[in-house]
Amino acid sequence: MARxxxxxxAVKALLIVGALGFLGIFLVLPLVLVFAQAxxxxxxxxxAAVRERDALSALRLTLLTAAVAVPANLLFGxxxxxxxxxxxxxxxxxxxxxIDLPFAVSPVISGVIFVLVFGRLGLLGPWLQAHQWKVVFAxxxxxxxxxxxxxxxxxxELIPVMQAVGREEEEAAVLLGASGFQLFRRVTLPNVKWGLxxxxxxxxxxxxxxxxxxxxxxxHVRGLTNTLPLxxxxxxxxYQFQAAFAVASLLALLAIVTLAAKSLVxxxxxxxxxxxxxxxxxxxxxA
Amino acid sequence: MLRRxxxxxxxxxxxxxxxxxxxxxxxxxxxxxxxxxxxxxxWAAFRAAxxxxxxxxxxxxxxxxAAAGAAVNAVFGLLVAWVLVRYRFPGRRVIDALxxxxxxxxxxxxxxxxxxxxxxxxxxxxxxxxLGLKVxxxxxxxxxxxxxxxxxxxxxxxQPVIEALDPEVEEAAASLGAGRAATLVxxxxxxxxxxxxxxxxxxxxxxxxxxxxxxxxxxxxxxKTEIAxxxxxxxxxxxxxxxxTAVAVVMLLASLLILGGVNALQAFSLRRAAVx
Amino acid sequence: xxxxxxxxxxxxxxFTAVDGVSLRVPDGxxxxxxxxxxxxxxxxxxxxxxxxxPDAGQVLFEGQDATRRQAKERRVGFVFQHYALFRHMSxxxxxxxxxxxxxxxxxxxxxxxxxxxxGLLRMVQLDWLADRRPSQxxxxxxxxxxxxxxxxxxxxxxxxxxxxGSLDAQVRQELRRWLRRLHDEIRLTSVFVTHDQEEALEVAxxxxxxxxxxxxxxxxPGEIFERPAxxxxxxxxxxxxxxxxxxxNGRAHLGPLAIAYPEHPHQEGRPASGFARPYDLEVAREPxxxxxxxxxxxxxPAGAVVRLELEDxxxxxxxxxxxxxxxxxxxxxxxxxxxxxxxTVRVFVDPA
Numbered sequence: 005m006a007r008x009x010x011x012x013x014a015v016k017a018l019l020i021v022g023a024l025g026f027l028g029i030f031l032v033l034p035l036v037l038v039f040a041q042a043x044x045x046x047x048x049x050x051x052a053a054v055r056e057r058d059a060l061s062a063l064r065l066t067l068l069t070a071a072v073a074v075p076a077n078l079l080f081g082x083x084x085x086x087x088x089x090x091x092x093x094x095x096x097x098x099x100x101x102x103i104d105l106p107f108a109v110s111p112v113i114s115g116v117i118f119v120l121v122f123g124r125l126g127l128l129g130p131w132l133q134a135h136q137w138k139v140v141f142a143x144x145x146x147x148x149x150x151x152x153x154x155x156x157x158x159x160x161e162l163i164p165v166m167q168a169v170g171r172e173e174e175e176a177a178v179l180l181g182a183s184g185f186q187l188f189r190r191v192t193l194p195n196v197k198w199g200l201x202x203x204x205x206x207x208x209x210x211x212x213x214x215x216x217x218x219x220x221x222x223x224h225v226r227g228l229t230n231t232l233p234l235x236x237x238x239x240x241x242x243y244q245f246q247a248a249f250a251v252a253s254l255l256a257l258l259a260i261v262t263l264a265a266k267s268l269v270x271x272x273x274x275x276x277x278x279x280x281x282x283x284x285x286x287x288x289x290x291a
Numbered sequence: 292m293l294r295r296x297x298x299x300x301x302x303x304x305x306x307x308x309x310x311x312x313x314x315x316x317x318x319x320x321x322x323x324x325x326x327x328x329x330x331x332x333x334w335a336a337f338r339a340a341x342x343x344x345x346x347x348x349x350x351x352x353x354x355x356x357a358a359a360g361a362a363v364n365a366v367f368g369l370l371v372a373w374v375l376v377r378y379r380f381p382g383r384r385v386i387d388a389l390x391x392x393x394x395x396x397x398x399x400x401x402x403x404x405x406x407x408x409x410x411x412x413x414x415x416x417x418x419x420x421x422l423g424l425k426v427x428x429x430x431x432x433x434x435x436x437x438x439x440x441x442x443x444x445x446x447x448x449x450q451p452v453i454e455a456l457d458p459e460v461e462e463a464a465a466s467l468g469a470g471r472a473a474t475l476v477x478x479x480x481x482x483x484x485x486x487x488x489x490x491x492x493x494x495x496x497x498x499x500x501x502x503x504x505x506x507x508x509x510x511x512x513x514x515k516t517e518i519a520x521x522x523x524x525x526x527x528x529x530x531x532x533x534x535x536t537a538v539a540v541v542m543l544l545a546s547l548l549i550l551g552g553v554n555a556l557q558a559f560s561l562r563r564a565a566v567x
Numbered sequence: 568x569x570x571x572x573x574x575x576x577x578x579x580x581x582f583t584a585v586d587g588v589s590l591r592v593p594d595g596x597x598x599x600x601x602x603x604x605x606x607x608x609x610x611x612x613x614x615x616x617x618x619x620x621p622d623a624g625q626v627l628f629e630g631q632d633a634t635r636r637q638a639k640e641r642r643v644g645f646v647f648q649h650y651a652l653f654r655h656m657s658x659x660x661x662x663x664x665x666x667x668x669x670x671x672x673x674x675x676x677x678x679x680x681x682x683x684x685x686g687l688l689r690m691v692q693l694d695w696l697a698d699r700r701p702s703q704x705x706x707x708x709x710x711x712x713x714x715x716x717x718x719x720x721x722x723x724x725x726x727x728x729x730x731x732g733s734l735d736a737q738v739r740q741e742l743r744r745w746l747r748r749l750h751d752e753i754r755l756t757s758v759f760v761t762h763d764q765e766e767a768l769e770v771a772x773x774x775x776x777x778x779x780x781x782x783x784x785x786x787x788p789g790e791i792f793e794r795p796a797x798x799x800x801x802x803x804x805x806x807x808x809x810x811x812x813x814x815x816n817g818r819a820h821l822g823p824l825a826i827a828y829p830e831h832p833h834q835e836g837r838p839a840s841g842f843a844r845p846y847d848l849e850v851a852r853e854p855x856x857x858x859x860x861x862x863x864x865x866x867x868p869a870g871a872v873v874r875l876e877l878e879d880x881x882x883x884x885x886x887x888x889x890x891x892x893x894x895x896x897x898x899x900x901x902x903x904x905x906x907x908x909x910x911t912v913r914v915f916v917d918p919a
Binding site: 010011012016019020022023024026027029030031032033034035037038041076079080082083084086087090091093099102103104105106108109110111112113116117118119120121123124125126127148151152155171174175178179183184187188206209212213214215216219220232233234236237240245248249252255256258259262263264266267 | 298299300301302303305306307309310311313314317318319320321322324325327328367370371373374375378380384386388389390391392393395396397398399400401402403404405407408414415435438439442471496499500501502503507520521523524527530532535536539542543546547549550
Binding site for chain 1: 616617618638639643644645647649651652653654655664665668669716717719720
């Protein structure tokens with residue numbers, strides 16, 4: 005795609021090398037290192053670390069957390085994006101800002117606020133103790149903190165997509181006699197499916213990988229209240245580097261799958277129907 | 292008085308009601324707790340905890356390293372975005388997908404990987420320490436980690452803007468006699484500055500509160516290499532709720548300020564684009 | 568089924584889209600809502616459909632108040648300006664949609680749906696495209712699918728929002744005639760919105776001219792064109808030359824024109840304007856009667872007529888349309904002074 009206003013070839017080559025070099029050092033090396041360290045002592049050691057009892061419990065807890073957080077936030081995302089993208093009401097901008105809030109808050113702070121509510125000295129602390137319910141330093145706390153942190157993902161992807169698709173098809177469907185659910189199932193969902201999928205993928209990636217917030221509310225009890233990322237930390241702090249990286253490699257694989265799925269969705273998007281979802285990390289404000 | 296435009300589409304009450312309910316439960320109540328608890332500690336204790344020397348040192352590190360990382364990303368993020376949009380080379384699509392890695396990779400994994408990479412025995416740490424540069428367990432290491440974290444924000448915010456640049460404008464500049472460098476500086480750069488600033492601000496905001504990728508490489512020595520989120524964690528573990536909350540509120544306010552700044556930037560650039 | 572609109576008003580923030588409009592559409596008629604953008608015609612159509620709720624007034628179907636009724640209970644067929652076809656469904660599924668979403672007890676059997684849909688597609692001559700997606704169709708084809716879809720649920724009323732707005736001129740003309748023939752066949756009460764006066768005059772049984780939320784005139788195409796009720800209608804229906812002046816003592820002095828106006832015999836003068844169509848102005852070399860002189864500035868042939876642009880002694884520009892033969896007989900030169908006479912002038916006295 006040569007243009008008369010291109011940079012000279014030498015400059016282009018230099019820039020490409022510079023960019024690739026930067027990315028190579030900052031992105032590729034760490035990723036490669038994870039797998040290299042994981043397999044340092046050979047495949048059997050790798051498998052042993054991954055199959056170890058506490059690692060498996062951590063995996064279970066991570067999957068459980070994602071299994072709760074993702075569907076819940078998916079439901080919320082669908083509801084919120086329908087309300088925001090299809091209607092005009094006072095407080096709409098406020099709602100949008102609140103949805104974006106977890107993005108602006110440091111993960112540790114996200115954990116702190118749950119401790120302040122449910123912790124021993126927290127708002128509900130005495131009440132919980134009286135009823136022998138443990139939220140903080142137990143699984144419910146971890147799920148709640150994850151819910152908070154992954155809360156905006158689906159909604160943020162869906163809202164711009166819904167706005168771009170427009171409401172005419174839905175108005176037409178209503179006039180033809182469709183009920184609310186028929187409308188949603190037959191007309192809306194097919195039009196937003198890529199944005200929705202994209203949001204779910206991101207939500208899941210974050211739910212499984214969240215560290216800071218979960219670290220605060222977890223009791224770091226091996227085999228009980230450790231998610232995979234926390235288990236990695238535990239192993240690393242005990243200098244069990246190979247095992248730590250072995251478990252970490254599972255999460256790295258998850259990241260690679262997430263990136264691949266994201267690319268797939270974007271490719272299907274541009275070659276077919278619907279609209280491209282917003283890029284990861286980009287904050288698109290809807291006025 | 293709720294005065295909204297009557298809409299023919301169904302489900303407004305249901306979806307809005309559920310959204311607000313969920314939002315309150317998951318977001319508003321915990322945040323309210325933060326404010327309530329802060330209020331209950333009393334202003335004096337709060338202030339003391341917020342500006343204690345250890346906390347101040349941590350702010351300096353967190354904000355300083357975040358700024359350094361954002362600055363590095365400002366330069367290299369622009370480079371990467373430009374190269375990805377404008378040039379064609381083998382593996383471009385894979386590299387493009389890879390840019391989101393810091394966003395997709397769990398922070399703990401990034402943390403231990405970066406630490407091992409820059410430790411004195413690490414792949415990069417060894418050559419660097421031969422040059423006399425110690426990276427792991429120093430503020431420099433924190434900066435490297437925060438550069439990693441912030442990269443996608445700058446690149447992803449810039450890419451659509453660079454893609455949307457009208458090639459005809461550059462051709463016009465060339466036809467009027469401007470050299471390539473002049474065109475880039477005078478014509479292209481001003482057009483992408485708002486997005487650039489937004490991306491850098493986002494990278495900064497994210498880096499300030501970052502915990503997982505940094506806590507391993509930081510060394511965590513109080514007053515020297517301790518990041519602010521760790522101060523919060525430590526105080527919490529010691530049941531010093533007041534102290535933890537104080538620092539948390541300071542960081543939250545800073546985040547909200549940055550958030551407000553980013554929004555203002557985006558609104559400004561939207562208005563500029565609309566005028567054009 | 569007849570439609571009646573009584574005193575309907577609709578406001579959006581501080582903008583009044585529809586201002587106390589009353590209208591009646593008899594059963595089986597094809598009515599055009601004609602006006603410029605912002606005239607309220609689309610808002611009115613949407614209010615009839617139930618897509619918007621009026622701030623005041625009533626909508627009645629066959630005498631029954633339907634103002635409070637939900638859109639889908641009104642049994643109106645609506646064709647959107649940009650078709651609003653379901654992009655993920657085939658043409659067949661689009662048309663079948665209204666039948667498929669019926670509650671179970673009212674839903675026809677699959678075979679019946681198939682028969683109905685194919686019948687409709689045959690009627691709009693698109694049965695051979697039944698399996699295609701909307702993205703694979705042309706604009707005109709999409710519009711016909713949208714129409715078939717609206718008709719599938721056997722509506723009592725058909726509403727069309729600028730149905731031909733986004734089509735090429737030629738396709739527009741074809742579809743216009745096609746719609747007229749369709750209406751003659753099925754005789755369904757229909758209302759369509761347009762800003763194209765030619766379209767309204769060609770297709771509709773009656774035309775409602777709207778401006779700034781109000782009705783300017785209601786009448787047959789002939790009435791609207793020959794006997795415009797207001798200056799706005801006159802201007803909107805085509806090119807017109809305007810002469811400003813006064814009426815007094817039974818005469819109208821409008822710019823260079825001076826004609827008899829017995830409708831205002833009073834001593835007291837009133838400001839007024841006269842409107843003459845380009846083809847109602849005659850051009851000659853010799854003076855005679857109550858005309859005026861003007862200089863020819865430009866002559867443009869346009870098919871069967873020649874369009875002349877002349878400048879009068881006050882510097883005002885006039886448009887005149889001469890049949891080709893007349894122009895050939897006269898052969899006026901640029902810069903030549905010619906004598907203009909108005910065959911017909913419509914005079915409107917400014918309201919007090």
